[in-house]
Amino acid sequence: SCDLPPSVVRRAIGYGQQNPFLFSTTVGRNVGYALDEPDSGPSLMTIRDAAREAQILDEVLGLPDGFDTVVGERGVQLSGGQKQRVALARAFVSDPKLLLLDDPLSAVDARTEKAILEAIDRQRAQRGVILITHRVSAAARCDRVLVLDQGQVVEQGTHDELVAAGGLYASFAEEQRIERGLAKLGAEELPP
Numbered sequence: 001s002c003d004l005p006p007s008v009v010r011r012a013i014g015y016g017q018q019n020p021f022l023f024s025t026t027v028g029r030n031v032g033y034a035l036d037e038p039d040s041g042p043s044l045m046t047i048r049d050a051a052r053e054a055q056i057l058d059e060v061l062g063l064p065d066g067f068d069t070v071v072g073e074r075g076v077q078l079s080g081g082q083k084q085r086v087a088l089a090r091a092f093v094s095d096p097k098l099l100l101l102d103d104p105l106s107a108v109d110a111r112t113e114k115a116i117l118e119a120i121d122r123q124r125a126q127r128g129v130i131l132i133t134h135r136v137s138a139a140a141r142c143d144r145v146l147v148l149d150q151g152q153v154v155e156q157g158t159h160d161e162l163v164a165a166g167g168l169y170a171s172f173a174e175e176q177r178i179e180r181g182l183a184k185l186g187a188e189e190l191p192p
Contacts, residue, residue: 053092
């Protein structure tokens, strides 16, 4: 049993969804949803900083009305990767004690992935982070990795321990290493 009021738990956790729900309002209000006064000067700076950390700031500034751009019903004016990064900024904006990030890299390119992983590393220095991911490159940065299969924990340890164990995680790591190698080889063969 938990004696904490739900409001306390909600304030302590920042949640970045893989398939986020965006409100039919501005980008700024979607990012600043957790703030009491999202349109105040200090809140606008907090929203901007969170967007920068989530690697979406430049794209937002490129929208017709920047942070004041209305994203439409469920965010239809934004790509899947942009929606994910707005949700990531929303998770960062409230300065939570714990970040729960559900596959924040599934809809981004390799360059953006690298920048987001660096942002997650910075966040880890300030708060707890629970990262749900299929990407070994992200899991490798974690202190502890739990591998789920059919909803059950089948392996746990550090990245290095799990790779050495030769189980399911090691298979994923090898498969993704080969995929990255093939993608790099394919990119080198493309004409300029």
